[in-house]
Amino acid sequence: EKGGYEHFMLKEIHEQPEAVKTTITPRIVNGMPDLSECGLTDDMLKSFRKIFIVACGTAMHAGLVGKYVIEKLARIEVTVDIASEFRYRDPIIGKDDLVIVISQSGETADTKAALHLAKDRGAKVLGIVNVKGSSIARESDMVLYTHAGPEISVASTKAFAVQMSVMYLLAFKLAYVRGTIDETECKRLTGVLASIPNEIEKAMACDEKCKFIGSKLVISPSLLYIGRGLDYALSMEGSLKLKEISYIHSESYAAGELKHGTISLIEEGVPVICVATQSELLEKTISNVSEVKARGAYTIVVGKEGSGIEDKEDKDKNTKLIDDLITVPNLEDIIMPMVTIVPLQLLAYYTTVSKGFDVDKPRNLAKSVTVE
Numbered sequence: 001e002k003g004g005y006e007h008f009m010l011k012e013i014h015e016q017p018e019a020v021k022t023t024i025t026p027r028i029v030n031g032m033p034d035l036s037e038c039g040l041t042d043d044m045l046k047s048f049r050k051i052f053i054v055a056c057g058t059a060m061h062a063g064l065v066g067k068y069v070i071e072k073l074a075r076i077e078v079t080v081d082i083a084s085e086f087r088y089r090d091p092i093i094g095k096d097d098l099v100i101v102i103s104q105s106g107e108t109a110d111t112k113a114a115l116h117l118a119k120d121r122g123a124k125v126l127g128i129v130n131v132k133g134s135s136i137a138r139e140s141d142m143v144l145y146t147h148a149g150p151e152i153s154v155a156s157t158k159a160f161a162v163q164m165s166v167m168y169l170l171a172f173k174l175a176y177v178r179g180t181i182d183e184t185e186c187k188r189l190t191g192v193l194a195s196i197p198n199e200i201e202k203a204m205a206c207d208e209k210c211k212f213i214g215s216k217l218v219i220s221p222s223l224l225y226i227g228r229g230l231d232y233a234l235s236m237e238g239s240l241k242l243k244e245i246s247y248i249h250s251e252s253y254a255a256g257e258l259k260h261g262t263i264s265l266i267e268e269g270v271p272v273i274c275v276a277t278q279s280e281l282l283e284k285t286i287s288n289v290s291e292v293k294a295r296g297a298y299t300i301v302v303g304k305e306g307s308g309i310e311d312k313e314d315k316d317k318n319t320k321l322i323d324d325l326i327t328v329p330n331l332e333d334i335i336m337p338m339v340t341i342v343p344l345q346l347l348a349y350y351t352t353v354s355k356g357f358d359v360d361k362p363r364n365l366a367k368s369v370t371v372e
């Protein structure tokens with residue numbers, strides 16, 4: 001049942017190329033994104049005032065990627081909320097808004113409550129759900145299924161990849177319909193997404209490196225993830241993955257926010273995992289790496305292959321800035337989360353294996369959180 005893998009989590013990480021392919025292929029027609037199956041019309045896409053994305057845990061992180069990509073391409077405002085906060089914060093939503101609820105299981109209690117609130121206020125609700133016929137799928141006004149197949153491991157991996165892939169399709173479609181990108185650009189971006197399953201496969205080449213780093217992380221009581229922009233969203237997901245299965249405390253920080261408090265945690269040997277795939281922000285992020293390195297951090301960087309990142313040096317000391325570098329395929333910035341997620345998942349996986357914990361069934365957690 002584990003298909004030759006030692007754990008479901010590893011099997012599911014490796015299923016990501018296929019899961020993404022199955023999710024996006026039927027939704028690409030003549031090179032363009034096609035989401036008409038759920039009843040989302042061009043008129044609707046043109047008229048939404050605002051978009052709210054509501055979810056929990058990993059699904060919420062897919063929403064953060066969605067926000068970034070939708071705002072960047074379609075220039076419409078997107079707010080991302082944790083469902084348990086959204087449902088009690090009296091959000092300003094109404095009939096002109098689109099509320100997207102993202103859930104692998106389709107049964108998460110808080111996400112379901114958020115859906116009910118959105119419907120009561122007259123907003124249109126689009127569910128992005130993996131489990132067919134689940135409550136959230138049934139109760140949403142429109143549903144786009146992700147086709148990851150059953151996800152057994154409590155730590156969500158392939159569900160995240162497919163949720164992101166739907167976010168991309170939606171962003172491209174919204175941008176095209178709202179006139180912020182033309183047909184040529186929409187086709188080009190859709191083509192880039194269509195080639196992503198192959199790139200995810202290539203990203204798996206970091207396996208050995210992640211295993212090696214994972215075996216070193218086991219002695220750490222705590223570590224930090226940092227990143228900017230899309231890399232920040234990914235670092236949040238990396239941190240969640242690590243803490244839920246390895247029981248190592250970690251937190252994710254926007255790299256530029258370090259100086260406002262968190263950098264005081266850095267002392268000799270504290271691991272800092274820096275996600276640095278966004279070209280425009282690279283120099284800024286690298287300067288944050290040198291700041292933590294100067295205070296003794298063990299620096300691990302996830303960056304683009306061949307981006308020159310491997311040669312970054314600590315200018316003052318003339319020593320390498322990066323203790324361990326993990327490279328992923330060098331694609332355009334906006335699509336990088338689709339491949340960057342792989343090493344973050346593998347780092348969490350191998351650290352946990354090295355610790356000897358139950359990877360697929362971490363303590364205190366359930367696969368589906370059906371109570372508040």
Ligand code: M6R
Binds near residue numbers: 102105108367
């Ligand atoms: O089934 P859902 O996508 O609604 O679940 C949401 C979260 O409970 C879930 O993503 C959780 O954070 C995972 N264990 C993370 O790996």
